[in-house]
Amino acid sequence: MSKQICIVGAGIGGLAAAIRLAAAGHAVTVLEQLDRPGGKMGEVVANTPLGRFRFDTGPSVITLRPVFEDLWRAAGARLEDDVTFAPIDPITRYFWPDGLTLDATADEPAMLERIRAFAPADVDGYRRFLRYAARLHAVVGGPFLYRAQPRLRDLLRLPLTDVLRIDGLRSMSAAIRAHVRDPHLVQLLERFATYNGSSPYQAPATLNVIAHVEMSLGAWYPRGGVFALARAFERLALRLGVDIRYRAQVAEIETKAGRATGVRLLDGTKLPAEAVICNADVTHARRTLLTTGQGAPRLEPSCSGFALLLGAPQTTPALAHHNIFFSRDYPAEFDALFRRGVPPEDPTLYLCITSKTDPEHAPAGAENWFSLVNAPALSEAFDWTREGDGYASRVLAALRARVPGAAKLVPAFESRLTPVSLDAMYGGNRGAIYGFSSNTRAAAFLRPGNRAPDIPGLYFAGGSAHPGGGVPLVTLSGMAAAACALEDLAY
Numbered sequence: 336m337s338k339q340i341c342i343v344g345a346g347i348g349g350l351a352a353a354i355r356l357a358a359a360g361h362a363v364t365v366l367e368q369l370d371r372p373g374g375k376m377g378e379v380v381a382n383t384p385l386g387r388f389r390f391d392t393g394p395s396v397i398t399l400r401p402v403f404e405d406l407w408r409a410a411g412a413r414l415e416d417d418v419t420f421a422p423i424d425p426i427t428r429y430f431w432p433d434g435l436t437l438d439a440t441a442d443e444p445a446m447l448e449r450i451r452a453f454a455p456a457d458v459d460g461y462r463r464f465l466r467y468a469a470r471l472h473a474v475v476g477g478p479f480l481y482r483a484q485p486r487l488r489d490l491l492r493l494p495l496t497d498v499l500r501i502d503g504l505r506s507m508s509a510a511i512r513a514h515v516r517d518p519h520l521v522q523l524l525e526r527f528a529t530y531n532g533s534s535p536y537q538a539p540a541t542l543n544v545i546a547h548v549e550m551s552l553g554a555w556y557p558r559g560g561v562f563a564l565a566r567a568f569e570r571l572a573l574r575l576g577v578d579i580r581y582r583a584q585v586a587e588i589e590t591k592a593g594r595a596t597g598v599r600l601l602d603g604t605k606l607p608a609e610a611v612i613c614n615a616d617v618t619h620a621r622r623t624l625l626t627t628g629q630g631a632p633r634l635e636p637s638c639s640g641f642a643l644l645l646g647a648p649q650t651t652p653a654l655a656h657h658n659i660f661f662s663r664d665y666p667a668e669f670d671a672l673f674r675r676g677v678p679p680e681d682p683t684l685y686l687c688i689t690s691k692t693d694p695e696h697a698p699a700g701a702e703n704w705f706s707l708v709n710a711p712a713l714s715e716a717f718d719w720t721r722e723g724d725g726y727a728s729r730v731l732a733a734l735r736a737r738v739p740g741a742a743k744l745v746p747a748f749e750s751r752l753t754p755v756s757l758d759a760m761y762g763g764n765r766g767a768i769y770g771f772s773s774n775t776r777a778a779a780f781l782r783p784g785n786r787a788p789d790i791p792g793l794y795f796a797g798g799s800a801h802p803g804g805g806v807p808l809v810t811l812s813g814m815a816a817a818a819c820a821l822e823d824l825a826y
């Protein structure tokens with residue numbers, strides 16, 4: 336029998352849950368405070384005297400395409416009818432301060448040849464590293480990614496060989512260095528810790544699984560911009576009859592006798608429900624949307640981000656769609672982010688230019704530059720209101736200094752995202768962009784589950800719940816939360 340279900344938030348996790356639940360025949364209402372779908376997967380369009388620039392404002396690298404195919408299949412649809420995933424090759428063009436550049440590719444023989452050119456002694460180590468990362472995927476994929484969150488007793492029952500293969504005792508960096516020596520290659524592989532907002536020097540080596548996901552399985556770009564994927568989620572949900580209400584801020588997840596019974600909107604509207612899926616950050620929800628139940632989890636937030644959206648009035652042939660300009664001292668960067676709580680003085684710069692693939696995203700002769708650096712979660716250590724302008728100038732100066740051909744860059748358009756604006760826009764936890772960091776084993780393996788343990792009828796979907804942050808993982812999170820709700824509603 337069809338049940339009424341409310342979902343707080345039209346981020347990717349919330350929409351994935353909505354799709355699964357509507358496909359199972361339930362009446363689903365999604366309440367979203369913004370006027371668009373996608374949450375952190377957003378879009379900005381700027382009309383300037385030079386012409387129109389279009390930017391994605393959140394994710395730019397999409398991996399694990401089969402996750403999206405599975406969601407569409409479960410809804411009786413085909414992903415390719417709603418969005419075109421273009422493979423991106425090179426996945427990323429890396430630039431180091433000593434002048435080395437490298438086009439990273441998931442084509443293993445080609446990648447090995449490129450490594451041979453600057454680090455011949457590491458060719459075999461890189462090959463072995465990829466095999467190791469693939470084994471990690473095989474072992475952790477089931478219990479930690481693709482299935483419901485394991486309970487502690489499930490973990491304790493894992494065969495000893497699997498426990499050892501999870502490689503949870505040493506750091507990501509230590510495992511990388513056990514395979515390759517060249518500092519460029521080490522830094523390239525360490526960078527994957529940032530894909531879930533963590534430090535390679537603290538996160539368990541298990542997270543080297545991310546290198547397998549990108550360097551063996553590949554990366555994708557939804558044609559038209561990553562935001563096209565958010566619109567595709569929205570379209571599929573609407574076709575299944577989901578009622579999506581924008582500019583609808585939930586003020587409270589209501590409970591009665593300890594059970595979730597619906598939501599109350601800021602304007603006073605009450606919507607009763609037999610299950611509530613919360614796509615808002617778990618910490619934020621526990622602090623502001625719930626008046627009962629456990630407090631917020633005591634886990635370190637992932638790092639945040641600082642982005643400059645720049646209309647570059649030039650074309651830059653030396654750049655690719657995704658570019659990384661590494662800092663000189665990677666450990667210092669993570670020390671700033673996670674110990675000192677300040678933005679790195681010499682940050683690694685990420686520069687995404689979707690107009691390389693979709694030329695209509697910038698006027699002729701220009702490019703849309705989305706430049707992102709890792710930033711610490713909000714704390715008293717850094718005041719973005721007072722010091723944000725200075726930091727923006729520093730990042731712009733770094734771009735001028737490091738991007739070939741950009742020494743005289745004067746942007747035709749400039750806008751920025753800071754941890755403060757990210758926090759305010761999405762209802763976050765200190766501006767974290769991936770939920771919790773995985774800097775400790777507890778945070779990596781035991782993040783909040785999809786079923787609230789203390790409030791029957793309440794479920795969590797999104798980057799701060801199992802299995803974690805990043806677009807494919809929050810999609811899995813939405814599907815896992817929906818599966819928990821379906822299981823409970825069947826009784």
Ligand SMILES: Cc1cc2nc3c(=O)[nH]c(=O)nc-3n(C[C@H](O)[C@H](O)[C@H](O)COP(=O)(O)OP(=O)(O)OC[C@H]3O[C@@H](n4cnc5c(N)ncnc54)[C@H](O)[C@@H]3O)c2cc1C
Nearest residue numbers: 344346348368374375394395396585615762797798805806
């Ligand atoms: C700058 C940046 C770069 C990133 N790069 C990548 C990348 O390259 N690849 C990748 O895979 N991931 C990337 N990510 C991470 C990825 O975007 C997130 O992990 C993912 O989109 C989060 O989805 P979510 O389901 O947790 O929901 P969110 O996106 O957090 O959405 C939650 C939604 O809930 C709404 N909401 C909150 N509270 C309420 C309320 N009270 N009432 C109504 N609505 C509410 C919010 O408005 C929001 O729309 C990036 C993120 C950022 C910000």
